Amino acid sequence: MAMSSLRWEASTRPPLMSGGRIVVISLVVILAYQVLVPLLLIIWTSLKTIRPGEPGFLDLRFTLANYARAYGISEFWEASLNTLYFAFLSSVYAFFGGTFLAWTVERTNMPLARLIGMITLGRIIIPGVIITISWILTASPSIGVLNHIINALTGVPRFLNIYSFWGMVWVQSLEMTPLAYLLMSAAMKSIDPRLEEASAIAGAGTWPTFRRVTLPLILPAAAAAALLLIIQTVESFEVPLLLGGRARVAVYTTQVYFNTSRTPTDWGLSSTYSIVLLFLSMALLYVYFQLVRHGERYQTITGKDYRPRRIDLGGWKYLTCALSLVLVFFITGLPFLTMLYASLLPRFRPPTAEVLETLTLINYKTLFSEGSYALKPLWNSTLLGVSSASIVMLLVAAISYFVHKTRLGGRKILDFLAFAPIALPSVVLGSAFLWLYLLVPLPIIGTLSIIGLAYLTRYLPFALRFVSTSMVQIHTELEEAAAVAGGGWWRNFYHIYLPLLRPGLMAGWFWVMVHAYRELTISLMLARSSNRTASVIIFDLWSNGSFQQLSAFGVLMFTILIILVSIAQNVSARYGIQERL
Template identity: 40%
Template sequence: MTANLADPAVTPEELTRPSDGPPERSKARWRGPLTPKMFIVAGVAAAIGYLALVPLGYLVWGTFFDAEGLDLGSFERAYGDGRMGELWGNSLAFAGGSALLSITVGTTLAYLNVRTAVPFKALFFAASIVPLVIPGILYTVSWIFLASPEIGLLNAFFEPILGGAPFNIFTIWGMIWVEGLHSSPIVFLLMVAAFRSMDPSLEESALMSGATRLQALRKVTLPLVRPALLSSVLVILITSLESFEVPALLGLQNGIYVFTSRIYFVLRSYPQDLGAAGALAVSLLAVAVIGVAVSRLLAGKGSKTYQTVTGKGFRPRPMDLGKWKPVVGVGILFYFFVTVLGPLLVLLYAALLPYYQAPSWEALSSFTLDNFVQVVEMDSAARALRNSLILGLSAATIVMALMAVASWISIRSTIPGRGIVEQLSFVPLVIPGIVLGLSISFVYLRFPLPIYGTLLILLIAYCTKYMPYGMRYATTSMTQISSELEESAMVSGASWWTTFRRVLLPLLSPGITAGFIYILVVSFRELSSSILLYSPGNEVLSILIWEQFENGSFNVLAAIGVLMVVALMVMVTIAYKLGAKVGLRED
């Protein structure tokens, strides 16, 4: 009862009611339509609907209507490009390839991290997230420095041995490589959560049945984490379809154009052709809606089937890798060197130079800390860092709190129309950042409360933008939790809210933590809507980065990048530790 004092869902009458009093009447009221459950569920659904429909409505309105009325010309402008077939072909190859790569890498790393006694575990977890922390443009450019046929360090290293430049980053393969690696942490975090909530004895019993590790993985483990896999595929496919940094920096050199380059062009000109941008976004929306429906269908095919968190106690014991330990160890070190240390070292190297030059004694002798000094001395740096921290932490908290309830609505409840919640939460994924910014400023410029021009408007933008990711993380965990656990808590007399808070939330914590970390980290990079919505004094870190980029101070930018990686690593570690503490178990 004392715990209930902190429970906002307990009404005053509930508290004052003598515990031995006749429960009949109040119970009836409890079940009535005005329960806290109702309020929370309706509130969350309304919040999601609001966040999603503002930009969607703005986009749809701009796409289908002009000042005179219904107008479908925007579709012609958007798709009336003779090369549309080629653009889509490139985009799909790029998105598909990246998805395949990031799923493979992310899932493998997650499995090794959670389920096996892999060596260098701490290093390993950090390494798996680093690509997420490095801003896309820096990560891509560092790969140019590594694997360009002309100036790539890796090529310079291998050329004498192999007699030719073995790597060319300016190809579709290079694009897939960079995008795939850069988005693998999304998969990693999703899959870590999924594996963490899986009873390892399901796998051990396969081993005991005589299955090899590979058979156990293929026939038991992977089918069981299918909802998480589907989620990852969906998210990665859409984000890579939308990604423009990598195709622009790597593809254009060789004329590899993708679908999003159209969005880039239509949004660049004045008057901004929102209609055409919207028409393009509509196809992404279609992909997303179909994707969500398909994944619901596949995951729902016996939704009970996948409830792998069952209340039947289990201790996650890392599997001994046996003779594979050295092999896996070397593999991880290799991965770490190639995808994390390589780009990071290039960044660090660039950050120490006044301008980029190929490594030589001359270059080494011009090493300087000026770039770092410049960052530290920047007036706005501390303020921007503070703002970014506030925004990142609040956005991550709000989104994950909302999505925890939303995932319950979508997966557990029997509320009619619950499917819409999931569909809606996905909408922001397909809305270009600038359109999101425009729609939000459109609304809040006309809003009676002073939200425009404050940090709050950025917070709303971030919450909208990261809602889809939060939802993926939350639903993936929710599908795994047996409904019996919830039912048993309800039967024990706990109110819905208490059940949610005391039973479901802790069980969801692997997914919630992963989502929290993801949002916290990526919100540091968000630029496209921040730049429109910030106001003097409310700068965030990504604006600072953008300014350095505009100034042409690439090396200062690299210094900021290095500092960001360090700072975020610390934060991720803390968040992860806290998450583990809140969660059921540590490892």
Template identity: 40%
Template sequence: MTARRVALQAPTWRADVVIVAAAIAVLAYLTLFPLAILVLGAFSSGGSVFDFQFTTRWFARVLTDQASFELLANSLAYAGGSAVVAFAMGTAIAWAVERSDVPLRNLWYGIALVPLIVPGIIHTIAWLFLLSPEIGWINAPLKGAFGFSLSAYTIPGMVWIEGLHSAPLAFVLMSAAFRTMDPSLEEAAAASRADPWKTLRRVTLPLLLPTAASVVLILFVRTLESFEVPAIIGLPGRVFVYTSRIYLALKQYPPNYGLMAAYASVLLAISVLGLLLHRRVTRHAERFATITGKAYRPRRVELGRFRFLALAGLAVYGLLAVALPFVVLLYSSLIRVYTLPSVENFRELTLKNYSFILEDDLTRAAIVNSLKLALVSATVVVAITSVVAWITIRTRTPGRGLLDFLAFVPIAIPGIVLGVSLVWLYSTIQIGIYGTIWILIIAYVTRYLPYGIRSMSGGLAQIHKELEEASTAAGARWWPTFRRVTIPLLRPALLAAWIYVFIVSLRELSAGILLYSTQSVVLAIRIFDMRETGQYTAIAALSVMMIVVLVALVAVLQRLGGRTVQAT
């Protein structure tokens, strides 16, 4: 006797239409509508879309002015250089950890991930302490011994700082590729007496070409939209890129909204072009496939005499990416005025900076706002994307492809471009949320929708629909089935998405830097404002507190996530 297969019920036709239409309307409002207003604003000489007066002067200025060519060159050099530096470091660490017999691999894996947790603004300020022209921990000895110093306020300085901070992303992406690659071709090269370096150069890296190209493009787009280094390093050094120019266009008096929209539109176009190129590069990745139905066990390369050289390289990375930045922040947080370490300074260490942070009303408000934003943003993103993913994967409802597209659109929108779009939108539609925490929630939810939808879609794809069909066969309609069957099964993906959005919301700066007011300051923006008033030792104290709390929080949430996975 064969069991009759029960079709998974979607909502009734009326509810089906209402839910999909409502979801499309919400996602279009969050993603497409602000971009449409942005583009209209770039072609308007008026102060709002309702005062639309067509003009091309903003684009003419952005595209033909001599300074604009320098801006484009700086942006491409900064993004391209940082991507190359991050990829080189991340790939080297990934290969050492995943494919070599270097000692203490688990330790280096953990160390490589730490910078992912640290907000970019904290990393950047730490390197300001290290590369300060006169009293930097690195520059002072260099100047004393050799008579020269390294400047952070240049394109190479910006590339180094951003590349070092982005290397963990390259490490994570390349680690997965190294871990799953069939080593048979490498073994064949070794059997032909090729040394490890030759095998890596002629076999391993060519096999990983699609992944490598994909990672470089992701790093390029991510750096192109970054704001921390261009604002904190680039502006004082008068090295302008698109994100810093957009910020200056808003902060000048009176704000030039049209110019800001034009810069944002160009940055958006470059970002979209990069992502389209990424899609084209990865479209035929199956040509490079090495994972088949044949079982294999990845072989670790024996480094021999180079084993401890690789260990030294990993130690240098750990020193530069984790230890030095944290130590310089910790030291700076314990002194009254930042100076180089000395015996006298160590005798006068103080906790007054920490007392100031804990007693400062603006900082306490920023902590509360950040927690509210992170909690609400993570919850809303997970709620929206779980429903959208279920509709797109489990049903044949018309419009489900459009839903998936709309949820993924923000991946191409740089954070500061999203901020500009919302500035235009809510200065045009004045409903009283500009400058409040609500506009930041809208920005954060929109920005992180793609990460939620990919996590939910991946989780649902791993859950066979027969359990939902059993619920339907028992007479349950779609909502009870979704709530009592699908959601519990989807819990690991839900928790993973929630944790990710919660953490990145706590450290977000670029999406909110144009949208906040004194009532809606968050931690990253508070640090940015304190920097402008020269409160560097207080910033160091707040940074140390944030790093400790974020690392502990990630550890706890990951532990809870692991228990959830085991329980399911």
């Protein structure tokens, strides 16, 4: 009897019951349409000299003329070099800044560690377009607040120039430092402190222990984190667009956008840049997955007693705290204060005693009096965030169930289609959906639907990670018991798996909702006058030179997102999912 039970448990999964196969087929069709069709359309457009929608575009006659044209101009190679150089330098600086914060917050007795960690993590959800514009108002050679202060103190005009390659690196590295902190703090928490204690007993100091013990243990996670930072920077859009556009520093993402948005639209060259960017992202992702697949070789936490221990820095802890506060101030404090200052001015001017007397709330009143300029975009972002998160989590819950809890032969196809969009940069995805619905006779261009469909594809693989990790922890014996009682697959999924998946579903829902709320790249590629989101309206206000209303809108959006983060933290604490956020 015992052997029979063991054989059942080891070799049998619940069968795919009535109606389940129809659902699986439906999911495959949905994912193929959402993922494969846009991807194939990008490849198809790059091989055509005819514009989408024109006669002959769907003919089976292809050419490499777009590739020959792209590779034959100096702008392509200049953009290639700028992309790699910009990604490498920004990622290196962000990695060291994030690692420093992770080490001081997680591994030392530095004062205010919890506050510094909370502010750093909270910064992740603030839209990059807000921070980038804040740095323009701070360090622009003509209107920058810091330049005015430096000029008043030293007499040196235009000391800082944010419109430069190094200005791009500075802002992007600060933008990516919180992500580096998040990645490296997890690695810091996973180190068994007894190894460091043994090093200290042997007479090694704090620095030798870090160099010879801590650093080798976190090296695999550090390499993977650094590579992920490079991937994210290659796909970045806000900083290259707002700073690089004026500094004439072109990268792949801005080349795709400019060739798509300018008139006449160069679809062939835009799709060629998209293909190059796509393959670069795929190559970097392949290396990343190769790095993380053998992480078990560096495991140090076992079944033995484990108790975290913080390193005593002695008097150095106050200097460490000061350096951490300065870094956090540059990451979050200074940009926010600059935007808050600008939002209270009737006309943007450098700070003086006379200017401070003119502070007013007129910009906030103007925003709320013009509903189309403030309330509607905020409502659009809220609606897109909530609806996208809900639909995405429903899909990934079903996908994860059929992939991990059934014996369907084609489940790996479902898993592949759901995870494949992780290799699609946002600017490429936005272009693909624009070209797709120029051909498909559905009147959704200029509506929230097209943005929502693009969000669905963009965030599907990230949401799947949240749910899959929870799904594999649920033993199949629960469904086996329900099957004996006569329950169908839908009843088991609804009454057994969904309640047990609640922590992962809540974590994924908040993650998708917040990131959809702050998304700019896809929204900007697909926006028209009637479907602008909050991030798009900020970009429009910047383009129109409305710095004061832009700043007021940014502060309002900043406040809303902080409230959302607070709600997420409370829900996380209740359901025990804080680590996943």
